[in-house]
Amino acid sequence: MGSVAFNHVYKYYKGEANPSVNDFHLDVADGEFLVLVGPSGCGKSTTLRMLAGLEEVSQGDIYIDGKFINYVSPKNRDIAMVFQNYALYPNMTVFENMALGLQLHKVAKHEIEQRVSRAAKMLEISHFLTKRPGQLSGGQKQRVALGRALVREPQVFLMDEPLSNLDAKLRTQTRVEISKLHSELRTTMVYVTHDQTEAMTMGTRIVVMEKGKIQQVAPPQHLYDHPNNMFVAGFIGTPQMNFIPGAIVSEHNVFYFENRRLKIRVPESRCAQIAAARTNLRQVVLGIRPEYVLSESWALEQYPDWRITAIVDSREPMGSNTFLHAKSGDDTFISRAEAHTPIQPGDTVSLVVRMDRAHFFDSESGVSFAAQGDLRS
Numbered sequence: 001m002g003s004v005a006f007n008h009v010y011k012y013y014k015g016e017a018n019p020s021v022n023d024f025h026l027d028v029a030d031g032e033f034l035v036l037v038g039p040s041g042c043g044k045s046t047t048l049r050m051l052a053g054l055e056e057v058s059q060g061d062i063y064i065d066g067k068f069i070n071y072v073s074p075k076n077r078d079i080a081m082v083f084q085n086y087a088l089y090p091n092m093t094v095f096e097n098m099a100l101g102l103q104l105h106k107v108a109k110h111e112i113e114q115r116v117s118r119a120a121k122m123l124e125i126s127h128f129l130t131k132r133p134g135q136l137s138g139g140q141k142q143r144v145a146l147g148r149a150l151v152r153e154p155q156v157f158l159m160d161e162p163l164s165n166l167d168a169k170l171r172t173q174t175r176v177e178i179s180k181l182h183s184e185l186r187t188t189m190v191y192v193t194h195d196q197t198e199a200m201t202m203g204t205r206i207v208v209m210e211k212g213k214i215q216q217v218a219p220p221q222h223l224y225d226h227p228n229n230m231f232v233a234g235f236i237g238t239p240q241m242n243f244i245p246g247a248i249v250s251e252h253n254v255f256y257f258e259n260r261r262l263k264i265r266v267p268e269s270r271c272a273q274i275a276a277a278r279t280n281l282r283q284v285v286l287g288i289r290p291e292y293v294l295s296e297s298w299a300l301e302q303y304p305d306w307r308i309t310a311i312v313d314s315r316e317p318m319g320s321n322t323f324l325h326a327k328s329g330d331d332t333f334i335s336r337a338e339a340h341t342p343i344q345p346g347d348t349v350s351l352v353v354r355m356d357r358a359h360f361f362d363s364e365s366g367v368s369f370a371a372q373g374d375l376r377s
């Protein structure tokens with residue numbers, strides 16, 4: 001059905017020295033919700049547009065349902081696309097906008113009516129089928145655009161930042177609706193976003209891209225727990241993972257992470273990984289997420305080996321918890337504390353760095369020690 005395969009795909013735009021999409025190689029299984037995520041300009045839309053047939057492939061092959069489609073025109077690819085700017089026809093009613101694609105494909109009239117009414121019900125837009133886009137709010141327009149894609153009953157849905165024009169509350173609501181639609185329809189989706197929260201909450205698998213290149217492909221929790229490199233580690237998660245440069249040294253068969261200010265014991269559970277790392281241990285980066293930098297007294301008691309001293313710079317109350325920004329020399333640690341923590345800016349505090357949850361990266365390549373086993377050349 002709706003499987004997609006990218007076989008070493010490249011895109012060179014005219015006049016650009018570097019490829020905008022660089023060796024994109026990936027199989028998408030039928031029924032997957034695949035999210036492409038990465039900063040602006042990393043090549044997400046270009047990848048999606050090549051799949052849609054809106055942009056030529058410079059090199060490599062793309063298959064939908066096993067069929068080679070590089071030269072198949074967009075309308076014959078059995079896909080439907082939803083864009084950020086809705087792209088509705090202002091002079092047509094909602095019904096006409098939703099029906100247009102089916103009319104062009106010569107679908108019978110009663111069938112069109114059936115499909116539009118079914119999609120309208122799913123999206124709760126039945127009551128404004130006779131309105132024009134100009135009479136609708138942004139959120140309603142985006143549901144119409146979704147509806148127009150739904151009625152096509154395609155093998156693959158393609159969505160390019162469809163929620164970007166919606167306000168925060170509507171974005172969350174529509175995000176949940178799209179996820180629900182996917183679990184009802186089980187149609188393959190390829191969804192582009194720069195928003196890591198959208199990626200984490202919607203994707204069954206996430207592709208993190210940077211500068212045209214795939215950095216990592218994994219299910220959301222795996223990506224969060226096991227980032228292959230510093231780019232992925234820093235991109236996924238807010239506030240972002242703390243990165244502390246330093247060295248790993250060994251004394252009497254115990255490893256320590258050390259820099260000018262800090263010396264923290266590395267637990268035995270990590271020794272095998274460190275011993276196997278193909279990295280200069282004098283130049284490493286310790287990565288630790290804010291939820292594993294703790295200020296609470298239970299943590300200080302439980303993990304005496306992993307205490308550091310730092311001065312609190314600022315606090316960010318989020319309501320459900322408070323983030324403390326603390327400095328130890330030049331190093332900044334963001335720590336997730338309880339909402340009502342008494343710690344204030346200017347305080348000197350003890351923090352626990354949960355070394356059992358630490359990541360180690362090669363400071364030159366950014367590659368995680370854990371990922372060095374499957375390093376590709």
Ligand SMILES: Nc1ncnc2c1ncn2[C@@H]1O[C@H](COP(=O)(O)OP(=O)(O)O)[C@@H](O)[C@H]1O
Pocket residue numbers: 013014016020038039040041042043044045046047
């Ligand atoms: N039509 C175009 N002509 C030339 N360069 C383009 C064109 N479209 C996009 N690019 C370039 O390709 C790169 C990737 O763009 P894009 O795929 O739109 O990124 P994203 O969707 O991740 O923000 C960017 O450097 C962008 O400037």
Ligand SMILES: [Mg+2]
Pocket residue numbers: 044045046
């Ligand atoms: Mg884009």
